[in-house]
Amino acid sequence: MYFDSLQYxxxxxxxxxxxxxxxxxxxxxxxxxxxxxxYAALRMPLLVIAWTLVVLTSYWCGRRISGEGNDLRRRTYxxxxxxxxxxxxxSIKYLRNILRLILPxxxxxxxxxxxxxxxxxxxxxxxxxxxxxxxxxGMTEPERHLGRFALYLGFFPKxxxxxxxxxxxxxxxxxxxxxxxxANVRSGVLLFCWGLxxxxxxxxxxxxxxTAVYYDPxxxxxxxxxxATYMYAIQILADxxxxxxxxxxxxxxxxxxxxxxxxxxxxxxxxxxxxxxWHISFSRWILDYIFKPLQIQWRDARKVGVVxxxxxxxxxxxxWHGSTLTFVAWGLLHGVYLASSILLxxxxxAVYHKIGLANHPWRRAFQAFVTFHLVVFAWIxxxxxxxxxxxxxxxxxxxxxTTRISYATTVRGGVMGAILNGRSARDFAMLGAAMTVWxxxxxxxxxxxLQDQPIWFRWSMxxxxxxxxVYLNAYDDVGFVYFQF
Amino acid sequence: MIKPDxxxxxxxxxxxxxxxxxxxxxxxxxxxxxxxxxxxxxLAVEKAFGVRFSNVEVLxxxxxxxxxxxxxxxxx
Numbered sequence: 001m002y003f004d005s006l007q008y009x010x011x012x013x014x015x016x017x018x019x020x021x022x023x024x025x026x027x028x029x030x031x032x033x034x035x036x037x038x039y040a041a042l043r044m045p046l047l048v049i050a051w052t053l054v055v056l057t058s059y060w061c062g063r064r065i066s067g068e069g070n071d072l073r074r075r076t077y078x079x080x081x082x083x084x085x086x087x088x089x090x091s092i093k094y095l096r097n098i099l100r101l102i103l104p105x106x107x108x109x110x111x112x113x114x115x116x117x118x119x120x121x122x123x124x125x126x127x128x129x130x131x132x133x134x135x136x137x138g139m140t141e142p143e144r145h146l147g148r149f150a151l152y153l154g155f156f157p158k159x160x161x162x163x164x165x166x167x168x169x170x171x172x173x174x175x176x177x178x179x180x181x182x183a184n185v186r187s188g189v190l191l192f193c194w195g196l197x198x199x200x201x202x203x204x205x206x207x208x209x210x211t212a213v214y215y216d217p218x219x220x221x222x223x224x225x226x227x228a229t230y231m232y233a234i235q236i237l238a239d240x241x242x243x244x245x246x247x248x249x250x251x252x253x254x255x256x257x258x259x260x261x262x263x264x265x266x267x268x269x270x271x272x273x274x275x276x277x278w279h280i281s282f283s284r285w286i287l288d289y290i291f292k293p294l295q296i297q298w299r300d301a302r303k304v305g306v307v308x309x310x311x312x313x314x315x316x317x318x319x320w321h322g323s324t325l326t327f328v329a330w331g332l333l334h335g336v337y338l339a340s341s342i343l344l345x346x347x348x349x350a351v352y353h354k355i356g357l358a359n360h361p362w363r364r365a366f367q368a369f370v371t372f373h374l375v376v377f378a379w380i381x382x383x384x385x386x387x388x389x390x391x392x393x394x395x396x397x398x399x400x401x402t403t404r405i406s407y408a409t410t411v412r413g414g415v416m417g418a419i420l421n422g423r424s425a426r427d428f429a430m431l432g433a434a435m436t437v438w439x440x441x442x443x444x445x446x447x448x449x450l451q452d453q454p455i456w457f458r459w460s461m462x463x464x465x466x467x468x469x470v471y472l473n474a475y476d477d478v479g480f481v482y483f484q485f
Numbered sequence: 486m487i488k489p490d491x492x493x494x495x496x497x498x499x500x501x502x503x504x505x506x507x508x509x510x511x512x513x514x515x516x517x518x519x520x521x522x523x524x525x526x527x528l529a530v531e532k533a534f535g536v537r538f539s540n541v542e543v544l545x546x547x548x549x550x551x552x553x554x555x556x557x558x559x560x561x
Contacts, residue, residue, distance in 0.1 A: 137545050272521065287520055296540045299524045306524060342521060 002160075003246045004199055011038070012250055019254060020180045027177040028148050031254065035156040042119065050092050050121055055150045057084040058128035062135045062142040062149075074136060081132040085125045093118050093323075120160040122320060124153045126285055131167045133289055140167040148174050157250040161243050163259040163281035170256070178255040183451065188252035190450075190462060194441065195245025197469050201434040203239035204474035205427070206231045210383070212421045217389050220421075221396040227419040229393070232383050233376045237265065238438065240279070264442075266375070269367040271337040274375055282320075286313050307339040314338070321382070326390055330381040337374055434472040441465075487553050491530065495549070498522075498529035508550030515549075534560065 002008060015034040022030050039048050061081030068074045091098070131152075134140040143149040152171050213220050213228035220228075244261040251258045259281045268274035275283045291313040298305030311332065318331020341348075352358040357366060377394070384390035420428060450458055487506050496504060499517040512518040518526060527543055530536075530552065536559040546552050 137541065139545070139547075272519070291520065292523070292544060293540060295520075295524045296527070296543045299528055302525075302528075306521060338521075 003243065004196060007041075012253070016185070016253055019177075024177060024179065028145075028151055028174060031155060031174075031177070032147055032151045035151065035154045035159060038156040039120070039154065039159060044119060046092060046095070047119060047121060050088050051124065051154055053088050054085060054121075054125055054128050055146075055153050057081060057088075058131055058153070059143070059146055059149050061132055063144070065132065065135050066142040078132055078136045082129050085128050085132075089121055089125045092121050123162045123164055124159065126282075126320075127153055127164050130164070130285060130289060134167050140171070143167070143171055155251070155256070157247040158258055161240075161247070162279075163244065163247070163261050164285050165259060165281065166284075169259060173256050181255055184255050185253045187451065188249045190249070190465065191252060192246050192249030193465050193469060195242040195247075195249060197434075197441075197465060197472070198238045198242030198245065198438060200474055201468065201472035202431075202438050203235050203242060205431040205434055205472075206235035206238065207474075208427075209419075209421065209423060209431075210235055212423070214383055214385070214389070214393075217384065217393050217396075221399045223419065224421060225393050225397050228421075229376060229380055229383075229397070233266070233379050234435070236379065236383075237262070266372050267368055268371050268375075269364050270371055271334065271341060271374060274371055275334075275338075282317075286317055290316055303342060306342060310338045310342075311335040325387045326381050326384055329387060329390065330378055333378045333381060337378075430472060430474075434468075437468045437472065487549055490533070491549075491553055491556060494530050494533040495526055498526050506549055508548065508553070510549045511547065512549075530556065536560065 011034075015030065018034075019027055019030045036048070039051065058081055061077045061084070064077040065074050065081075068077065131140070135142045143152065148171070151174055152165070152167065155170075155174075158165065210228050210232045213224055214232070217225065241262040248258050248260070261280050261282075263277040263280065265274055265278035268277050275287075291309050294309035294312055295306055298308055301308070312335075314331045314335030315328065316331070317334070318327045318329070321327040321331070349358070352363065357363045380393050381387075381390045384393060450461060453461075487508065487510075492506050495506070495515070495518075496502070499515065499522070501516060504515055506515065512523060512526075527538065531538060534556060536556065538555065538559070542555055546555065
């Protein structure tokens with residue numbers, strides 16, 4: 001039962017009705033039961049066990065940290081809690097490999113049950129660690145109500161793919177769950193539909209163009225590789241921000257505001273700015289719980305300390321996404337970008353002055369252009385199946401058609417042939433239409449507050465979103481990119 | 486109440502001529518004080534007042550008022 005499934009679209013109104021008819025002091029129980037049911041419906045039993053262990057260990061350690069006066073013991077409970085989350089995370093992520101190591105040739109007959117999925121676990125273990133650290137630092141009060149705490153970690157709209165919520169942001173909302181609010185339900189439904197549109201009309205339409213090239217990049221060169229890489233940059237944004245809109249929309253129907261995860265990331269004017277706009281809840285997490293402690297610990301080393309903290313932080317970011325070398329390379333590349341921006345700052349400013357760009361109105365546009373291309377280049381490593389593939393792509397972006405496929409697509413089909421790679425012009429036109437609707441809708445929502453508009457205008461917009469969903473839907477079953485982490 | 490010598494140490498490190506700073510002001514509200522330059526501001530304050538903060542003390546800071554109170558507690 002994923003967000004873009006019919007079951008989910010039936011499930012949410014049923015939960016909403018139960019939530020509405022339940023007395024306010026039991027609403028947490030409705031949401032918790034729905035969340036457990038949602039997780040159980042995925043038929044991944046180990047994940048429910050892992051989630052239960054995360055809830056119990058972090059709840060218990062949180063209570064112990066706050067009830068303890070001795071700082072050494074408080075620190076012991078903090079590290080015990082963090083270690084428990086790490087052990088649970090690593091055990092689930094590598095369980096199949098561990099079992100195969102112990103029992104060579106091990107296989108399990110699944111019968112429709114997925115025993116080795118890791119769906120959601122990376123998100124709520126990070127959230128549990130942040131809760132423990134915030135309790136230790138006195139930034140949040142520990143939650144005494146076990147059911148409400150379990151809901152904080154398992155609230156179904158954010159269970160599988162975040163946002164990673166800070167205790168201080170979400171727990172107070174769960175303590176006073178409000179009754180049915182028409183304005184919230186209406187805007188929540190619209191946000192859900194808008195996110196669904198981004199996923200099924202934009203991301204799913206881009207996916208085949210990208211997959212065609214990235215599945216076996218050695219058959220392509222030049223324009224095909226460049227086009228597929230740009231398309232992937234747009235696909236991953238539409239996919240992940242679409243998911244986030246759906247999560248935020250459903251949470252809003254229950255009067256809960258989750259963290260915005262995206263803020264026009266491709267308009268960032270530096271890599272640091274990009275990380276303030278991309279997957280914001282995760283960026284805040286690595287900043288607060290890895291970068292800052294390391295930066296403070298190594299502060300006497302000045303710039304070297306900051307550079308070291310950045311590299312370790314982004315190495316963690318890469319490893320969190322996956323244990324393969326491609327994710328490590330992607331994480332380290334971002335670490336190197338940020339470290340370079342610190343080390344080269346004096347020279348960069350001197351160059352800006354020399355070429356007259358220091359106070360020029362075009363400076364921000366130039367910075368945004370450079371930042372966007374650095375980010376897109378790094379996506380090559382994120383998307384490619386292996387380091388060999390990513391290296392091939394990175395070194396053949398500006399190489400003319402030499403292989404059989406790229407010769408066929410580029411030389412015979414021209415630039416369009418290289419971009420289409422066998423897909424029809426109609427597919428490309430539909431993609432263009434979907435992206436235009438996305439761009440116009442995003443721009444419009446930044447300029448106009450829809451709830452302030454007259455009723456005829458609001459309902460025209462609702463119908464426009466529904467029509468766009470129906471007519472531009474790709475009707476392909478493509479999983480969410482960020483589910484794999 | 487932020488004392489002038491703390492304000493001076495912060496503004497000096499950030500190369501700002503002047504900026505309104507009060508108890509509730511956060512780092513994000515001061516131009517140039519971002520996550521990358523944060524450690525430089527802390528080092529500048531430590532150097533200016535001859536004190537050393539523990540890592541946890543620095544991580545607990547939420548506002549410049551917190552920094553002033555921490556500094557006062559160190560200076561006795």
